[in-house]
Structure formats: C-alpha cells, structure tokens
Amino acid sequence: MARIHLTPDLSSMLEFATVGSSVTRQHRRGGGGRKHAIRRMAGEFQNEIEWTLRDISTSVQVGECVALIGLPDDGREEFLRLAAGTLFPDEGTVRRKEVIIPMIGVVPALDRSYTVRQNIYIVGGLLGMTPDEVESKVDLIAEQAEIEGRLDKYLGVARPIVRQKLAWSICMAIETRAYAIDQLLVVGDGEYRDHCWATLDRKRAEGVTFLVSSDTDEHLTRFCDRAIVISQGAIIAETSVEEGIEIRNAMIPDSKRKRERARSEEEDEEDYEDL
Amino acid sequence: MLRMLVLRDLQKTYTKLRLGYLWTLLEPLGMSIVLWLVFSVLLSRNIGQQPYALFITVGILPWWWFTKGIAQTTRSFKRNANAIRISLLPTQIWVLRVVLVSMIEFIFSLPIIVLAMILTRTFPGPLILLFPVAMLVQFLLMYGLGLLVASGVAVIPDLARIVRIVMRALFYLSPVLYSITKIPEHIQPFASLNPMVAILGLYRIGFWPSEIETPWHYALSFGVIVVIITIGFLVFKRLEPRILKGA
Numbered sequence: 393m394a395r396i397h398l399t400p401d402l403s404s405m406l407e408f409a410t411v412g413s414s415v416t417r418q419h420r421r422g423g424g425g426r427k428h429a430i431r432r433m434a435g436e437f438q439n440e441i442e443w444t445l446r447d448i449s450t451s452v453q454v455g456e457c458v459a460l461i462g463l464p465d466d467g468r469e470e471f472l473r474l475a476a477g478t479l480f481p482d483e484g485t486v487r488r489k490e491v492i493i494p495m496i497g498v499v500p501a502l503d504r505s506y507t508v509r510q511n512i513y514i515v516g517g518l519l520g521m522t523p524d525e526v527e528s529k530v531d532l533i534a535e536q537a538e539i540e541g542r543l544d545k546y547l548g549v550a551r552p553i554v555r556q557k558l559a560w561s562i563c564m565a566i567e568t569r570a571y572a573i574d575q576l577l578v579v580g581d582g583e584y585r586d587h588c589w590a591t592l593d594r595k596r597a598e599g600v601t602f603l604v605s606s607d608t609d610e611h612l613t614r615f616c617d618r619a620i621v622i623s624q625g626a627i628i629a630e631t632s633v634e635e636g637i638e639i640r641n642a643m644i645p646d647s648k649r650k651r652e653r654a655r656s657e658e659e660d661e662e663d664y665e666d667l
Numbered sequence: 668m669l670r671m672l673v674l675r676d677l678q679k680t681y682t683k684l685r686l687g688y689l690w691t692l693l694e695p696l697g698m699s700i701v702l703w704l705v706f707s708v709l710l711s712r713n714i715g716q717q718p719y720a721l722f723i724t725v726g727i728l729p730w731w732w733f734t735k736g737i738a739q740t741t742r743s744f745k746r747n748a749n750a751i752r753i754s755l756l757p758t759q760i761w762v763l764r765v766v767l768v769s770m771i772e773f774i775f776s777l778p779i780i781v782l783a784m785i786l787t788r789t790f791p792g793p794l795i796l797l798f799p800v801a802m803l804v805q806f807l808l809m810y811g812l813g814l815l816v817a818s819g820v821a822v823i824p825d826l827a828r829i830v831r832i833v834m835r836a837l838f839y840l841s842p843v844l845y846s847i848t849k850i851p852e853h854i855q856p857f858a859s860l861n862p863m864v865a866i867l868g869l870y871r872i873g874f875w876p877s878e879i880e881t882p883w884h885y886a887l888s889f890g891v892i893v894v895i896i897t898i899g900f901l902v903f904k905r906l907e908p909r910i911l912k913g914a
Contacts, residue, residue, distance in 0.1 A: 395757045415912065478752060480908040491755070500749045518754040 396477045396520075402489040405570055405601045406452040406475055412483030413445045413470050444470045445625045446483075452603060454489070454569075457596055459612040460605040461636040462622035463643060468605040471622065472496055472572040475603055492603070493519055493566055496574040498559035504548040508539060508558065511547055515562050529565045536561035536591075538584075553580055564591055570601040577604055577611050589614075609637050692776050695731040699724045699779070702844060718787040721780075725870055726843040728776050729805060733863065734834050736769035740813035741820045741827040744910055751914040758907055762813040770806055795873025804892065805866045811896030812862075814903040821910045842867055847884055848877075855884065862895055864888035 417440045445467040452458050452475075462468050473479035474486050476494035501518065502511050512533055516526040534540045537557040547555070556579040563571070578588035592615065596602065606612055612619070612633050619636030621629040629639055699720075707719040743761045744751065751758060784790060819826045841863045850858060858864065865888035 396755050413912075473752075477755065478914075479911050482908065494753055494755075497749065497752045501753045503750075514750070515753070518750055518756060520755045 396491060397488075398490060399487045400489060402487055404451040405454045405456070405489050406492065406603070407487045408448045408450050408474070408484065409487075410484035411445060411448040411474060411481045411486055412443055413467075413474060413479065414441050414443045414482045416441050443625055445474070445622075448484070448627055450620060450627055450630065452601060454601055455599040456618070457602040457604065457616045459616035459619040459633050459636060460603060460622065461612070461619050461633075461640050462605075463640065464607075466622050467625045468622055469496060469574055472574050472603060472605055476572045488570075490569045491520060492570040492572050492601075493563060493568045494572050494574075495560075495563045495576045496572065498563060498576060499552075499555050502547060502555055502559060505546065507544050507546050508534075508550075509543045511558070512562055515559070516566070519563065519566055521566060525567075533558075533561045533565045536564065536587075556580065557584065560588065564595075568600070570603070572603045574605050575607065577606050577608075577615070612637070692779065695727050695776060696779050698731075699727045699783075702727070706844065718789055721783045721787045721789050721874065722846075722871070723844065724780050724783040725874065726867055728773060728779060729801070729866065729870055730838065730841070730843045730863070731776070732769050732773035733805065733809065734838070735772075736766055736809050737812060737816060737834065738831065739765045739769065740809075740817045741830055743813075744817050744821050744914075748914045751911065758910060759814060759903065762817050763810060766806060766809045766813055769809075770802070773802075789874065791873035792876065793873075794876055797869045797872050801866050801869030804869065807896055808862055808866065808892050811899030813899070815895070815899035818903045818906040818910060821913055822906060837861065837863070848881065855881075856887070859884040859887040860891055862888055862892040865892060 448471070460468050460471060470479060473494065473496060474481055475488070476492045476496070477486070477488070478494050478496070498515065501515055503514065506514065509530065512530055513523065513526050516529070517523065521529070530543070531540075534543055537554070537560070539554065539558065547558075550558075556576070560576055560579045563576075577592070578585045580588070592602075596615075602615070604612065604616060616633050619629075619631060619633045620627055621631070621636045621639050623640075623643060629636060631639070703720045703723050706723075740762050743765050744758075747761050751761065754760075816826065816830055820830075840858070841861050842858070843863075847855060847858055847864060847868075865885045868885050868888075
C-alpha cells in the first residue's frame with residue numbers, strides 16, 4: 393500500500409523529467425443575454441486546463457542545498473510537493489532516491505483539538521515515523537520546541553510561534569536524508585533562530601539534501617549552494633543564489649519592488665494562515 | 668503496514684474521547700423499539716421472522732453501522748485536507764479510519780442484540796458463527812464503497828447529498844425490516860441486487876436458518892458486493908491525484 397515510490401539506485405537525490413501539473417477549472421459557458429441563456433440553463437461546462445508547472449526537467453544531487461526562487465503563485469509549492477510525493481504529476485515522472493520529508497503546510501496540519509503529544513504522534517506518523525520512533529523522540533522534540541511540561545495540554549490556545557516551533561521541531565527530529573521546505577526554514581525569535589541555524593548547518597554538514605523555498609532572501613543566500621528559478625510554471629534559470637534573486641527581482645513590477653524594499657528591513661514573521 | 672494501523676488506532680481512540688458512548692447506542696435502540704412497535708404490535712403484520720423484536724434488532728444495528736459509516740466517508744477527505752497535504756501515508760487511510768471507527772461503535776452496540784435475545788428468550792444455533800463473517804464482508808463492502816463515495820465527493824460535492832438520499836431509500840428497500848422471502852416473487856431478483864442482502868442474511872442465519880432457503884438471492888448479492896468493491900478501488904486509484912490536489 394506504499395504510496396511514496398523510491399528509486400534507490402538513482403544517482404541523484406531527486407529527478408524531474410518533463411513534469412507537469414495542471415489544475416482543471418470549470419467554467420460555465422460564457423456569454424450573457426438571452427441567446428446564451430438556454431446553454432447556461434442546460435448547465436454546459438467548459439473545462440479549462442491550466443498548467444501550474446509544465447515541462448520541468450531538473451535534478452538535485454545528494455547533499456545539495458538548493459533554493460527554489462520565484463514569485464508567489466509561480467509553482468514553487470507544487471514543485472516541492474511533487475518532489476516530496478504529496479502530489480502526483482499529471483505529466484512526466486518524478487524519481488527520488490530516498491524519502492524527502494515535506495515541510496509544506498505543517499502548521500495547519502497541527503490539530504488544535506488534540507494535545508501536544510498527540511499532535512507529535514500524528515504529524516510524525518503522517519511523515520512516516522513509526523509510533524516507536526516517535527516515542528523515543530518525543531522528549532527531544534519537546535525540548536527543541538521548548539514546550540516541555542506542556543506535552544499533555546491541548547494545543548488549542550497555543551500561540552502561532554509555539555505551533556511553528558513545534559512543527560519545525562517534529563520535522564527536524566525525523567531521521568531523513570532530504571527535506572523539501574516551504575517557508576518554514578527557521579522559526580521563532582532571534583535566539584531560537586540561532587538554534588535553528590545550528591541544527592540546519594549540522595544537518596547540511598552531515599550531507600542532508602535540502603530543497604528550500606523562502607521569501608526571505610537572506611536565508612537563501614546564507615544556506616543554499618545554488619538556485620532554481622521558476623517563473624510561471626517553468627524553470628528559467630539554474631544559477632547561483634544571488635543571481636537567482638536578481639532575476640526574480642527583475643520580474644517584479646516597479647510598484648511592488650518599492651514596497652518589497654521597504655519591508656525587507658523588518659524581521660519577517662511569516663504568516664502561515666495562507667498555507 | 669503495522670505502523671499505519673497503530674497510528675490509526677491512536678487517531679481513533681482520540682477522536683472518540685469526547686463522545687458519550689452510551690448515546691451512540693440509544694439511537695439504534697430507539698429506532699428498533701419504535702419499528703418493532705409499529706410492525707409487530709400496531710400493524711401486526713408478519714413481514715419478518717419471529718420474534719420480530721430480535722429480528723429487527725439484528726437488522727438495524729448493522730444497518731446503522733452501514734449508514735453512519737458511509738455518510739462519514741463522504742466527508743473524510745475534506746475534513747482531513749490539512750493532514751492529507753503533508754501525508755506520506757497512503758490516502759486510503761482516511762476512509763479506512765472511518766470504517767474502522769464505525770465498526771467499533773457497532774461492536775459496542777452488540778449488547779443490544781444480547782438484550783433482545785434475553786428478552787425474547789431466543790438463542791442462536793451453531794450458524795451464529797457466520798456473524799463475524801458477516802462483519803468481515805460488511806467491512807470490505809464499506810471500505811470499497813467508502814473509497815468510491817469519498818473519491819466521488821472530491822470531484823462532485825453534490826454526491827454527499829445524493830448518498831444521503833440513497834441511503835434513506837435503501838433502508839426501506841433492503842430487507843432490514845422484512846425478510847426477502849416475504850416480498851413478491853417477481854421483485855425478489857431486483858431486491859437481491861442490494862449488497863446488504865447477503866450481509867444481512869449472514870447476520871441472521873444463526874437465528875433463522877430458513878433465511879437462506881433461496882441461495883441464489885445471496886449469490887447475486889455477493890456478486891454485487893464484489894463489483895462494488897472493485898469499482899471502488901479503481902475509482903479511487905484514478906481520482907487520487909485529484910484528491911491530493913484539492914487538499
């Protein structure tokens with residue numbers, strides 16, 4: 393019943409071969425006025441297929457830290473989900489050598505009506521940990537997320553930062569060789585962030601592969617070796633992180649660019665409600 | 668595999684934390700009493716086997732499991748959308764979970780049958796061993812049908828309502844309240860296309876071996892069960908990409 397397919401003898405960690413992902417929207421037949429009224433009453437639907445990603449072919453080698461750069465809605469999230477296997481491609485094939493843990497929308501996956509401990513078991517289980525594994529890691533996770541002593545409290549009233557820390561800690565506690573991260577690279581405030589970086593740097597030194605999408609450019613330049621730039625569903629460049637950021641910035645319309653620059657000074661407290 | 672099962676068990680016990688177990692028994696029990704009253708006492712028609720109180724109880728409890736279970740599967744992908752998004756586990760798990768939870772609730776409600784047995788002083792023969800077999804078959808049917816329905820709802824949201832209406836109708840069209848032998852001969856083949864016919868027969872055979880007088884009813888029904896399960900699996904496989912996209 394396994395759903396995640398692995399190709400253990402693959403040379404790279406991850407390979408995309410002409411991958412495409414589409415979304416089908418249904419539109420009622422257009423046209424107003426009486427002439428088309430009957431058509432509309434008959435409920436005629438027109439299916440419009442929109443390709444979120446098309447013809448994506450690339451690969452990520454073992455141990456690399458790759459940044460995924462692009463404008464919002466350009467397909468970065470779909471790319472990460474395809475890489476991890478939580479989305480099936482409509483075209484092409486995705487092959488991965490080992491399990492790639494998705495850190496995409498982990499925070500919404502935490503259920504407020506369960507206790508912290510239960511959430512750890514659930515999210516851990518969803519990500520492939522056996523209950524025994526979780527058992528042995530619960531204390532570690534609690535320590536990492538700084539929630540010892542509150543393990544059996546319901547998650548309901550916890551502040552967003554606590555949930556982010558919890559989500560991050562659970563994912564980082566998994567013994568895996570690859571991550572696909574969407575926005576959740578580092579969490580919390582200054583001191584906690586240093587701790588996050590320490591963990592990430594240690595993992596990178598151990599040869600863990602990372603595929604990261606983040607709206608905080610400084611994180612990418614600090615952490616990643618190279619970048620894949622995506623625009624409107626296609627890879628337009630594979631280059632260094634700095635250059636990738638420049639290419640993306642060039643694509644932002646002027647008015648937005650000014651706002652971006654003004655905001656880049658602030659500490660980015662990402663809003664996870666949208667994910 | 669095992670890890671999946673155990674994790675699900677956890678989810679299960681915790682989802683039940685806030686329910687009052689007893690309340691879930693009262694509904695089917697209440698229904699049984701009312702229907703017994705109507706058909707056995709008020710109308711005095713001999714549409715089932717005797718004693719009718721026991722007959723109807725043995726019919727209603729599995730039906731209750733069936734209805735509630737399938738109704739819940741229609742929502743299972745939507746409710747768990749956030750978890751599906753990040754799940755590396757097989758997506759079938761969400762349907763399986765619902766079917767198992769409702770099965771456990773069914774098992775907890777079985778004391779009602781025991782109660783009815785005591786009150787009517789009717790005890791089963793050796794064929795009662797087929798009762799667990801009936802449960803197994805019903806479980807498989809619900810899993811397949813649940814996959815079918817849950818996948819369908821992901822594509823056509825209206826399906827949830829249609830399912831509800833169909834279940835209502837099926838209750839009266841299925842031999843829950845009556846025996847299939849009691850309806851007109853020429854209608855019996857059509858009635859046998861109902862998968863629950865075979866299952867209900869297996870539940871009842873321990874008490875009323877005469878139910879299986881006409882085995883072809885049950886063969887037909889079993890055939891339908893196999894078809895439904897197969898279709899369910901196929902449809903799910905086909906629609907899984909869309910389900911994942913919608914999460």
